[in-house]
Structure formats: C-alpha cells, structure tokens
C-alpha cells in the first residue's frame with residue numbers, strides 16, 4: 001500500500017556507538033508521526049536512513065512494501081525537507097519549484113503550472129519572482145515545503161522544518177502543516193524536539209533516547225501514561241516531578257513516584273507541607289517552586305495570581321500519582 005513504512009531492527013553506528021539501535025516501527029499509510037527525543041537521540045539519522053542519505057549497518061527499511069536497500073536516493077518515493085531549506089540561491093522561487101520537475105523532463109509550461117498550484121497552496125504565489133535571500137525564514141520554509149509537495153512522494157520526511165521560525169509564524173506554519181496533511185493524507189514523519197509540536201502535530205508520537213524507542217502512542221496517551229521515567233521527564237513543561245522512594249508522596253523504596261505540576265494543587269487541608277522558594281508567573285498560569293522539609297523539590301502549576309510568595313509555607317494536594325519501578329524506571 002502506498003505510504004506504508006516499516007523499519008525492522010534498524011541499526012546504524014558511528015565509531016562503534018549506535019546512533020540508531022534496533023529500531024522497529026510501522027507507520028501506517030496517511031499517518032503523521034512525530035519523532036521526539038533529546039539532541040543526539042538518533043532522530044535525524046532515522047530520517048536520513050529512510051531517505052537513503054545514509055546506509056544502515058543492519059536491519060531493513062520497507063517503503064510501500066519494497067526493501068529500499070538497493071534503491072538509490074533519487075528513486076526512493078520520499079521527499080525530505082530540512083530545517084535549513086536547502087534552496088538554490090541563484091534561482092527564483094519559481095526556478096526552485098520547477099527545478100526537480102524539469103530534471104524529470106516535465107515540459108516547462110506544465111512544470112510552471114504545477115509550481116503555481118503548489119505555491120498557491122502554501123500562500124507564496126506572490127513570491128514566485130523572488131530569490132531566497134529576498135525572503136523571510138518562514139517564506140523560505142514554505143518554498144521548501146511547496147517543492148516537496150511537487151515531488152508527489154509516498155512519504156514526507158520533515159527534519160525540524162519549523163525550528164528556525166519563531167513565535168506566531170511558527171504557530172501559523174504548524175497549523176498550515178496540519179491542514180496540508182489533512183488535505184493530502186500523505187504519510188509524514190516529522191522530527192522535532194519541540195514539546196508543542198510533539199503534542200499537537202502527530203497522530204502518534206515516538207519518543208527516542210540513545211537511538212532506542214522508549215514509547216510509541218497517541219500524544220495524549222504518552223503524556224498520561226508515560227512508559228518510564230525518561231518519557232515522564234521528557235514530555236511536559238515543566239517536567240513531571242519524580243521522587244525516588246516516594247518520600248512525601250508516599251510509596252516505598254522500590255518505587256519512584258511521579259506527579260505532574262498541574263496535578264499538584266494548593267490546598268489548606270492537603271497532606272504535604274512545603275515552602276515556596278520561587279514564583280514564576282507566566283500570565284495565564286504560574287509555576288511555584290516549592291521545597292518539602294525532607295528536601296524534596298516539587299514544582300506546582302497554578303492559575304494566574306496564586307496568592308503566595310517566596311518564603312510562604314503552603315500545603316499541597318496531589319491529585320494523580322504515577323508509579324515507576326525504582327530500579328528499571330518502568331511504569332508499574
């Protein structure tokens with residue numbers, strides 16, 4: 001089926017250290033999947049292996065049920081978009097968009113017609129005569145996306161395509177990406193280390209650490225039921241409070257107890273006593289940094305204007321706890 005990707009025990013090492021370590025993953029036709037993980041966790045390497053820009057040491061990559069090992073990069077049914085656009089500086093937007101079509105012997109008039117349609121879709125049809133250095137980062141990224149669109153691939157591979165955009169533009173482009181995917185339903189693998197993108201963009205999210213998959217699932221599920229303490233600490237900002245042994249949150253030495261900042265509340269009848277060390281006000285909400293008598297630090301998310309200040313003693317209630325094995329870190 002068009003757009004199905006299967007990775008089987010995919011492995012790639014550099015200098016004896018695995019960058020991608022026995023990764024198994026199946027991406028369904030039409031799915032938008034997000035790879036997240038800290039810097040160096042192997043996200044880009046996975047994309048480069050699928051695109052054929054690098055070769056695995058072992059394992060298989062199947063695109064549309066075909067083992068792509070012997071298929072050279074230009075003939076793979078994938079289009080990759082990088083963070084740094086990789087546009088030709090000496091060509092106009094129209095030139096950049098039609099270049100690949102012309103190489104594939106599409107006639108000029110048809111190539112230009114198709115380029116105009118793609119440009120319209122991404123809202124850059126008034127920029128066709130500009131050169132890359134006459135555009136903003138956001139506009140260049142749209143050109144890169146339009147160019148990927150023109151390849152009509154089975155699979156899009158997006159490597160942090162929004163990373164160089166900021167603020168409202170990043171939000172707008174993210175929304176556009178989602179709309180585009182809803183319309184085209186082309187299988188997309190999207191790499192990011194941005195929390196918001198991980199939570200909002202994908203049908204499923206894949207959390208990577210040290211080249212290995214830690215968890216795969218719908219974003220909300222991964223957030224609500226992290227498979228281990230790494231995933232628990234990685235998704236969420238501020239991250240989940242993790243207390244080895246449970247301490248003030250109860251539990252025992254075989255457990256690490258986790259509680260998300262938003263699951264802690266100020267409550268005069270709450271069982272946990274703590275001292276406020278700092279209040280970080282974010283306008284729509286506030287984060288309190290608190291410390292318990294046994295030294296445990298707990299971050300608490302409250303609404304705006306929590307009515308407490310540094311030095312105040314408060315009582316806390318935990319509404320939802322997560323239990324992890326103290327030794328393995330796995331969810332229990």
Ligand SMILES: Nc1ncnc2c1ncn2[C@@H]1O[C@H](COP(=O)(O)OP(=O)(O)OP(=O)(O)O)[C@@H](O)[C@H]1O
Nearest residue numbers: 014018019037038039040041042043044045046193
């Ligand atoms: N060409 C290469 N030569 C040597 N080591 C490499 C090469 N490419 C990647 N690595 C190493 O492989 C590991 C994974 O790198 P990769 O770029 O896939 O991580 P990433 O998760 O995409 O990181 P980032 O978020 O920083 O882009 C890192 O330790 C990196 O240093």
